[in-house]
Amino acid sequence: MFFMHPDEERASVLNEAKNCLIDKHIVFIGDSRIRQLFYSFIKLINPQVKEEGNKGSVAKPHIIVAGAATVSYTYMDPVYEDMLSDSRKMITNEKIDAYNEAAVRILNSSSRNSKAKVKLFSVSKLIAQETIMKSADGLHLPESSRDTNAMILMNVYCNKIMKPIDGSCCQPQPPLTLIQKLAFCFFTFSIIGYLIISLIHRNNFRKNKSCTDLESGEEKKPAISTPNVSTLEMLLHSFCKLGLIMTYFYLCDRANLFMKENKFYTHSSFFIPIVYILVLGVFYTENTKEVMLMLTSYF
Structure with missing residues (x-):
């Protein structure tokens, strides 16, 4: 600025x-x-x-x-x-x-x-x-x-x-780049695909959850289980999380709540807090006298 x-x-x-x-x-x-x-x-x-x-009245x-x-x-x-x-x-x-x-x-x-x-x-x-x-x-x-x-x-x-990097005052918002548009479309389709696949799996699981004995007419209670998650669903779920994180970064970059100098990356501003936290973790680490492990089993 x-x-x-x-x-x-x-x-x-x-x-x-x-x-x-x-x-x-x-x-x-x-x-x-x-x-x-x-x-x-x-x-x-x-x-x-x-x-x-x-300052005079000449040649007004x-x-x-x-x-x-x-x-x-x-x-x-x-x-x-x-x-x-x-x-x-x-x-x-x-x-x-x-x-x-x-x-x-x-x-x-x-x-x-x-x-x-x-x-x-x-x-x-x-x-x-x-x-x-x-x-x-x-x-x-x-x-x-x-x-x-x-x-x-x-x-x-x-x-x-x-376009100074240390201020966002009075600057017009930059237009979306081609990479940003492609990333937005990719993450949007990932979220839509994840929701569709999740709904299909949930509906199929609910249909197969209660099975009725045709001979006795009594309803069997199956063992407690969770719907099987496919590899594609897990992959789309990961993409959805990444898309939300990227959207958060994008909104923070476009907002004018903070100066650009507070958003500008430097090695010192990134590594110094990490080293500081690691040092605190080393000095404030204590050995426990008892080890407790809780296991919960379902039958």
């Missing part, structure tokens, strides 16, 4: 981010808060950049035409009304919520949104709700919150390209 690393790893992650954004043209369009997000995004790559820019566009790109619409962040200046008192959270609802309703109402690739970047609103009280003027977010928004925005775009 980009920029969620300690300082000693930021150099390598920085190179990955530069490789992700090479020959990419990214445009930030919005008010002063979007400008701050822009500079926080740039500082992830170049921390020495200065926050300059055209009357019409903006944007197309042939992936558009991320950012929700308007809430404000801290008690700290707003007199010129900004008309900005209220109620109006901001109404504006966001109208924008989302319009963007979601068109069936062309999937083709236009409009994505709603709602995480900034959630971050602002928790940190806006630390704002200096009640409108702009503190620097730490802007940096977090920039990191998440970088993850949204770059994780699906670079």
Whole structure:
């Protein structure tokens, strides 16, 4: 995951981010808060950049035409009304919520949104709700919150390209491979075959279990026995167990409950717990004074 690393790893992650954004043209369009997000995004790559820019009213566009790109619409962040200046008192959270609802309703109402690739970047609103009280003027977010928004925005775009092994945030689910599809079909047929064969054997066993003496008309009670299990049934039963285990692994790999770094295999993470358990077993082994063996026989 980009920029969620300690300082000693930021150099390598920085190179990955530069490789992700090479020959990419990214445009930030919005008010002063979007400008701050822009500079926080740039500082992830170049921390020495200065926050300059055209803040005046010169050359303001009357019409903006944007197309042939992936558009991320950012929700308007809430404000801290008690700290707003007199010129900004008309900005209220109620109006901001109404504006966001109208924008989302319009963007979601068109069936062309999937083709236009409009994505709603709602995480900034959630971050602002928790940190806006630390704002200096009640409108702009503190620097730490802007940096977090920039990191998440970088993850949204770059994780699906670079596919880092230490994070699953913002990555689309990979499609099923041919081997996975074949394995799924194989285990499905194994389960179905095992159920069919088991039902057939159980029904045959129940029919042959009670035999009636035709001469006396009395029912004989046969010895207690279990249905004979064929080799094919045992084999399919083993495949069913293996299929359930593989399904569990697949669901764990697709889930986002844990970081990918906790699922990444290393020799140390695999063998150290095993050696630890073996050592504990050796030191906590005791000799028993009595040996008890229980045998149960049925006649």
